[in-house]
Amino acid sequence: MAETAVETRGRSRNSWIALVVIGAVALVVAARAAGWWDSHHTIFAQAVVSGLLIGSVYSLVSMGLSLVFGVLDIINFAHGALMSVAMYVAFVLVRSYGIDPYLSLVVTIPLLFIIGVAIQATIINPVMGAPLHNQLLLTLGLSLFIQNLLLVLFTGTPRSIELPYASASFGLGPLNLDFPVRLFGAVVTLPKALAFVVSLLLAGVLFLLLQRTRLGTAIRAAAQDPEGAELVGIDVRRIYLVTFGIGAACVGAAGSLILPFFFVGPTAGETFNIIAFVVVVLGGMGSIQGALAGGFLIGLTQELTQIFVPGSSKLIGVFVLFILALLLRPQGLFGSRT
Amino acid sequence: MSGLFKRLARPIRLGSKDVRALVVVVLLLAVAPFFMPRFWLAVATVALMFALMGTGWNMMGGYAGQFSFGHAAYFGIGAYSVAVLLTKYLLSPWVGLLIGGALAALFGLATGFLSFRYKLKGPYFALATFAFAEMLRLVANGTSFINKAIGIHIPLVGGDNWARFQFEVNQRNSYFVILFLLVLALAATVWMVRARAGHYMVAIRDDEDAAAALGVNPLRYKLIAVALSGFFTALAGGFYVQYFLFIDPDLAFGALVSVQILLRPIVGGVGTIWGPLVGAGVLALLGEGTRTLVRQPPAFLGFLQGVNGLDGMLFGAILVAVIIFAPDGIVGVVRRLRAGIRQ
Numbered sequence: 001m002a003e004t005a006v007e008t009r010g011r012s013r014n015s016w017i018a019l020v021v022i023g024a025v026a027l028v029v030a031a032r033a034a035g036w037w038d039s040h041h042t043i044f045a046q047a048v049v050s051g052l053l054i055g056s057v058y059s060l061v062s063m064g065l066s067l068v069f070g071v072l073d074i075i076n077f078a079h080g081a082l083m084s085v086a087m088y089v090a091f092v093l094v095r096s097y098g099i100d101p102y103l104s105l106v107v108t109i110p111l112l113f114i115i116g117v118a119i120q121a122t123i124i125n126p127v128m129g130a131p132l133h134n135q136l137l138l139t140l141g142l143s144l145f146i147q148n149l150l151l152v153l154f155t156g157t158p159r160s161i162e163l164p165y166a167s168a169s170f171g172l173g174p175l176n177l178d179f180p181v182r183l184f185g186a187v188v189t190l191p192k193a194l195a196f197v198v199s200l201l202l203a204g205v206l207f208l209l210l211q212r213t214r215l216g217t218a219i220r221a222a223a224q225d226p227e228g229a230e231l232v233g234i235d236v237r238r239i240y241l242v243t244f245g246i247g248a249a250c251v252g253a254a255g256s257l258i259l260p261f262f263f264v265g266p267t268a269g270e271t272f273n274i275i276a277f278v279v280v281v282l283g284g285m286g287s288i289q290g291a292l293a294g295g296f297l298i299g300l301t302q303e304l305t306q307i308f309v310p311g312s313s314k315l316i317g318v319f320v321l322f323i324l325a326l327l328l329r330p331q332g333l334f335g336s337r338t
Numbered sequence: 339m340s341g342l343f344k345r346l347a348r349p350i351r352l353g354s355k356d357v358r359a360l361v362v363v364v365l366l367l368a369v370a371p372f373f374m375p376r377f378w379l380a381v382a383t384v385a386l387m388f389a390l391m392g393t394g395w396n397m398m399g400g401y402a403g404q405f406s407f408g409h410a411a412y413f414g415i416g417a418y419s420v421a422v423l424l425t426k427y428l429l430s431p432w433v434g435l436l437i438g439g440a441l442a443a444l445f446g447l448a449t450g451f452l453s454f455r456y457k458l459k460g461p462y463f464a465l466a467t468f469a470f471a472e473m474l475r476l477v478a479n480g481t482s483f484i485n486k487a488i489g490i491h492i493p494l495v496g497g498d499n500w501a502r503f504q505f506e507v508n509q510r511n512s513y514f515v516i517l518f519l520l521v522l523a524l525a526a527t528v529w530m531v532r533a534r535a536g537h538y539m540v541a542i543r544d545d546e547d548a549a550a551a552l553g554v555n556p557l558r559y560k561l562i563a564v565a566l567s568g569f570f571t572a573l574a575g576g577f578y579v580q581y582f583l584f585i586d587p588d589l590a591f592g593a594l595v596s597v598q599i600l601l602r603p604i605v606g607g608v609g610t611i612w613g614p615l616v617g618a619g620v621l622a623l624l625g626e627g628t629r630t631l632v633r634q635p636p637a638f639l640g641f642l643q644g645v646n647g648l649d650g651m652l653f654g655a656i657l658v659a660v661i662i663f664a665p666d667g668i669v670g671v672v673r674r675l676r677a678g679i680r681q
């Protein structure tokens with residue numbers, strides 16, 4: 001499967017197709033919305049803003065999943081369970097030690113990295129090179145195990161935290177931000193705004209890491225041609241460890257970031273896992289910028305579904321898009337047909 | 339493409355020896371309830387239900403090599419068909435079973451046709467089956483005709499009633515009903531594997547291009563497998579509703595249901611007639627063992643809901659261990675041991 005290589009450079013033609021598709025969707029949505037504009041513009045603005053805000057978190061989670069798929073050729077069903085782990089770690093830090101939820105990033109990112117490396121070393125490395133189905137089942141078993149471990153440790157009761165300064169004001173030079181801020185009539189809460197900004201920052205860091213560092217080059221080399229990478233002196237096994245660690249660190253960060261506006265439960269990460277699958281298929285398996293764009297697209301789809309199909313689940317639109325993507329463009333918007 | 343199956347890439351022989359052994363096992367299962375205490379009878383009934391789902395999954399995931407991660411779709415269609423036809427139209431669950439099975443087979447044909455037409459393979463196919471099941475769950479959650487997320491309760495009629503197969507007095511009858519359905523599925527598997535269709539399916543599974551080059555129509559035989567698989571998995575869903583007298587969208591179409599369905603054949607041995615039976619038996623014993631260990635009442639509904647954390651941890655660990663140490667399942671291990679002894 002050649003499309004599994006981690007692509008950080010766009011392929012011009014396919015990127016154009018992708019842009020056209022996204023643009024067309026946006027146009028249809030805008031046209032549909034135009035007629036409504038007078039009576040619905042606030043709802044619409046809210047949906048777009050909410051979609052973009054949550055979309056950034058989807059992007060972050062999906063980049064981790066896509067990276068693991070691109071390098072290791074593994075569909076990681078335990079990605080969401082690891083996110084639940086990160087959420088509980090952050091939750092305990094906030095509740096029991098009074099640490100600021102955003103400061104918990106300093107713990108969750110490295111901790112999840114270590115957990116990821118440990119999982120790769122003990123469970124997945126022994127079956128590397130085994131067929132995809134086996135690895136799918138393996139990570140599925142892992143996910144069952146982790147979720148139920150969390151259930152045993154914390155019970156199934158959903159928990160949440162309050163951000164004490166959620167409605168504070170911030171003076172940024174001439175700009176004075178009074179949270180919750182109104183943007184085109186849409187409400188933007190501080191936790192979501194922070195999740196958006198930090199997710200994008202981390203996505204940028206990951207992108208630079210893959211693109212500009214020796215480690216990143218080695219990861220991309222291992223993704224494209226493990227044997228070739230081995231020949232030029234790259235320790236591919238080590239790269240696999242690091243890659244799974246980075247993938248887990250992505251959900252580590254996401255877990256901390258969504259804690260102030262999401263409930264914590266053993267299966268809390270599951271929704272994100274499912275959405276990340278959709279994003280990764282949509283963006284092209286293994287494509288990092290595809291995951292970034294796909295996250296926003298899914299965030300928008302999910303929120304707009306609620307406007308255009310009232311009373312339905314947010315996820316219906318997401319799954320319709322998923323099935324269409326699987327059938328029409330399984331290589332993803334940014335992938336290339338092999 | 340599918341190495342879990344490649345490991346078994348010897349031709350599937352379901353010789354008359356296997357069939358004879360199968361008959362003996364079924365006869366033993368038929369007399370077993372007369373020697374079982376009530377508690378174990380209930381455990382065995384649920385185990386047979388899982389064996390039926392697993393046998394259904396195995397037709398498509400095992401013999402035809404089309405790995406399904408969304409068999410909850412068929413299970414749920416069977417369950418809701420029986421529940422709706424009974425509560426809204428007063429149709430006997432026996433009719434409901436047939437209609438549910440047919441609807442599930444149709445759903446399988448439709449989604450399978452789409453997926454195969456667009457050449458979805460391996461993980462992409464698995465993700466598509468998963469997405470179809472999730473969509474049904476979401477649709478069920480939003481459809482007021484079937485009570486949305488609240489679910490459907492089956493009214494109790496009291497006493498023993500064969501027409502509705504509700505057995506308050508003699509629970510052995512439930513066991514016989516599910517055993518009967520399982521025997522049908524096993525017979526269908528034996529027929530399928532021994533018929534030309536089965537050979538074609540295995541050929542397609544092992545090398546689709548080669549099979550197609552020899553004039554086998556892959557689409558046709560894959561669809562036959564999907565339809566049969568959907569039908570028998572739906573029967574288990576219909577039985578589930580009549581046994582537990584309740585169904586809701588998560589119990590019917592949840593991702594955990596799909597996991598439960600594929601767990602047994604994989605633990606037992608994919609693509610073997612014994613796999614789902616062995617897997618269901620072993621996991622039933624292990625599940626009961628854990629439950630006794632934590633001293634919980636035998637809440638069988640919890641089994642599908644996954645409320646019991648220790649159960650889930652154990653199943654997760656088993657799945658990981660099986661994939662790492664015995665990817666061809668218990669049946670595969672036994673076969674290798676026997677081959678080793680012979681040499």
